[in-house]
Amino acid sequence: MKLITDPNLPDHDGFFAELLAAHRGLSDAESQALNARLILILANHVGDRETLTEALDLARGR
Amino acid sequence: MPYDYKPLPYSAPPGLSGPEPRHRVVVVGAGPVGLAMALDLARLGIASVVLEDKSSVMVGSRAIVWSERSLQLFARLGIVDQVMARAVPWSIGRISHGDDEIFSFDMAGTTTGRFPPFANLQQYHIEDILIARALAEPLIDLRFRNRLTGVDQDGTGVELSVKTPDGPYKLSADYLLACDGARSLTRALMDLDFEGEFYEERFLVADIEMEADFPAERWFWFDPSFHSGQSAMLMPQADNVYRIDLQLGRLANAGEEARPERVIPRIQAVVGPDFDLEWVSIYTFQSRRLAEFVHGRVIFLGDAAHLVPPFSARGANGGLRDVENLGWKLAAVLEGRADERLLDSYNRERVQAADENLRDSARAASFISPAPGVERLFRDQVLTLARETAFAREWVNAGRLAVPCIYATGAPDDPRLPDEARPGAAAPEARIGNGWLLDQIGPGPTLLAINCTAPDGLQIPTLSVRADPALRARYLGDAERALYLIRPDLVVAARWVTAEPRAVSAAIRAMWEGRE
Numbered sequence A: 001m002k003l004i005t006d007p008n009l010p011d012h013d014g015f016f017a018e019l020l021a022a023h024r025g026l027s028d029a030e031s032q033a034l035n036a037r038l039i040l041i042l043a044n045h046v047g048d049r050e051t052l053t054e055a056l057d058l059a060r061g062r
Numbered sequence B: 001m002p003y004d005y006k007p008l009p010y011s012a013p014p015g016l017s018g019p020e021p022r023h024r025v026v027v028v029g030a031g032p033v034g035l036a037m038a039l040d041l042a043r044l045g046i047a048s049v050v051l052e053d054k055s056s057v058m059v060g061s062r063a064i065v066w067s068e069r070s071l072q073l074f075a076r077l078g079i080v081d082q083v084m085a086r087a088v089p090w091s092i093g094r095i096s097h098g099d100d101e102i103f104s105f106d107m108a109g110t111t112t113g114r115f116p117p118f119a120n121l122q123q124y125h126i127e128d129i130l131i132a133r134a135l136a137e138p139l140i141d142l143r144f145r146n147r148l149t150g151v152d153q154d155g156t157g158v159e160l161s162v163k164t165p166d167g168p169y170k171l172s173a174d175y176l177l178a179c180d181g182a183r184s185l186t187r188a189l190m191d192l193d194f195e196g197e198f199y200e201e202r203f204l205v206a207d208i209e210m211e212a213d214f215p216a217e218r219w220f221w222f223d224p225s226f227h228s229g230q231s232a233m234l235m236p237q238a239d240n241v242y243r244i245d246l247q248l249g250r251l252a253n254a255g256e257e258a259r260p261e262r263v264i265p266r267i268q269a270v271v272g273p274d275f276d277l278e279w280v281s282i283y284t285f286q287s288r289r290l291a292e293f294v295h296g297r298v299i300f301l302g303d304a305a306h307l308v309p310p311f312s313a314r315g316a317n318g319g320l321r322d323v324e325n326l327g328w329k330l331a332a333v334l335e336g337r338a339d340e341r342l343l344d345s346y347n348r349e350r351v352q353a354a355d356e357n358l359r360d361s362a363r364a365a366s367f368i369s370p371a372p373g374v375e376r377l378f379r380d381q382v383l384t385l386a387r388e389t390a391f392a393r394e395w396v397n398a399g400r401l402a403v404p405c406i407y408a409t410g411a412p413d414d415p416r417l418p419d420e421a422r423p424g425a426a427a428p429e430a431r432i433g434n435g436w437l438l439d440q441i442g443p444g445p446t447l448l449a450i451n452c453t454a455p456d457g458l459q460i461p462t463l464s465v466r467a468d469p470a471l472r473a474r475y476l477g478d479a480e481r482a483l484y485l486i487r488p489d490l491v492v493a494a495r496w497v498t499a500e501p502r503a504v505s506a507a508i509r510a511m512w513e514g515r516e
Ligand SMILES: Cc1cc2nc3c(=O)[nH]c(=O)nc-3n(C[C@H](O)[C@H](O)[C@H](O)COP(=O)(O)OP(=O)(O)OC[C@H]3O[C@@H](n4cnc5c(N)ncnc54)[C@H](O)[C@@H]3O)c2cc1C
Pocket: B028, B029, B030, B031, B032, B033, B034, B051, B052, B053, B054, B060, B061, B062, B063, B064, B065, B123, B146, B147, B148, B149, B179, B180, B181, B182, B183, B184, B185, B186, B205, B281, B282, B283, B301, B302, B303, B304, B310, B313, B314, B315, B316, B317, B319
């Protein structure tokens, strides 16, 4: 398993608030678009195919 | 000037007046694949009969983009000068979203400069050139208005029924090469089915003639204001003819959309009013293939074996890769130099290649015409990000232009040598002296000895060269020397930095046996 599932992000409460704030005032469609962009940006940043497949599997509940 | 569709010559075949001697090879279909197949076999000393139903070259540009690898094959078939005299070479692609260009790319650096990465020429011109070459070739018996109507095979050969304007006749052959296209009758006669997907998406393809100074580039639009919600493509061809592809969506009515009063305004929106409409076709896509390409003595190539959406020059080019893969193998089997098993490797390798083409074109299809909902969402957001970030530009998929498949193989390799020229890959072109490396390889297999000498007594020709920087980059990397075994289809079979004679002769044997 390459995907980190133990705590890894400092100030996660701060990030969570920032994520929600980024969506505030957006329509559903705008929110979806923002989420999609964010996934694409983060995927490129992660830069590791295996990790991304593991992340997809985790997200799908496998 | 509109293309002049000349009638093709017909004369009554000998089989109408008495039984013909058994032929080694009958090719069905004189499209680009069947014609190139007969020419490649002739080059290797194998005679063939080519049966073709039609009486003139088909209308419309159809396949227009010819890859570097196809140009290399045209060079071996002796027609590349004629092709390049008319073709429009190009290397730059531009991608727009809405009405803004979001990026461009240039593939000029990807080739050695002998041929451009791609050259555009209407399929009817390519067929004309191939037909003239085939008619002049004594080893090819090209029979127009000869329609295959029946196929029957046993373990040793094939019996064919053929219909002509003067009546039916029979032929027998050691091998039948089915190059009879997307609606292959051979396939139907043998009860074989395509497996895969149909797309509901419809595209309009049109040839227009105009005096214009568009540069020789591929222009692609996602969702332009002149064709809202859909994609569009514009490319130059020979003789001031341009090709326009317009996505029509899933609900489009083909008959309705092909009417000039519908087509002309759409094209005017792209290029303005001054053009002549030469050809329009409504195209639907399929990603389908036969489960197997070799069925005893009947072998399938080109569209008869596999059909891909033509976003990325994979249709006709893919068929030409089938041709070069099969030619040397079939010649060796017919001349008793190799066992029939070698043909299994045609099946294995070209099925692998077809699957790559099917996968890549399915990915392009879902980017170019995403399903409504989340597919469309992600596609649109990639395009949005591509305006500002370099990574997303690479994710934009307007058709990844075809590169040759790297065949799976466990043949000897050395990790110090460059990846590009690994076993299974197309041998890269390089300048040597005043000429070109690939011109000096073949028609049989060749040992390429770079800064070394090949082991003695191996019964295959050796090409010994000193590495200059260009050759070093493509074939040596950081190694000082290397020995490459190159197949007749210019695919790397095996390679060594330090070659043991026994290992080399084992690799040569494996090549002739078609081992993976
Ligand atoms: C409208 C249209 C647009 C296209 N656009 C593109 C494109 O932009 N890019 C791209 O890469 N590809 C494109 N293609 C696909 C491309 O034309 C094919 O991939 C290519 O022609 C395949 O070559 P082939 O030799 O395998 O088959 P074909 O060119 O179809 O040749 C088959 C030949 O077999 C003959 N034949 C069939 N049955 C019999 C029989 N029973 N007896 C004797 N002869 C027979 C036919 O007359 C035909 O000449 C397009 C095709 C069409 C129809």
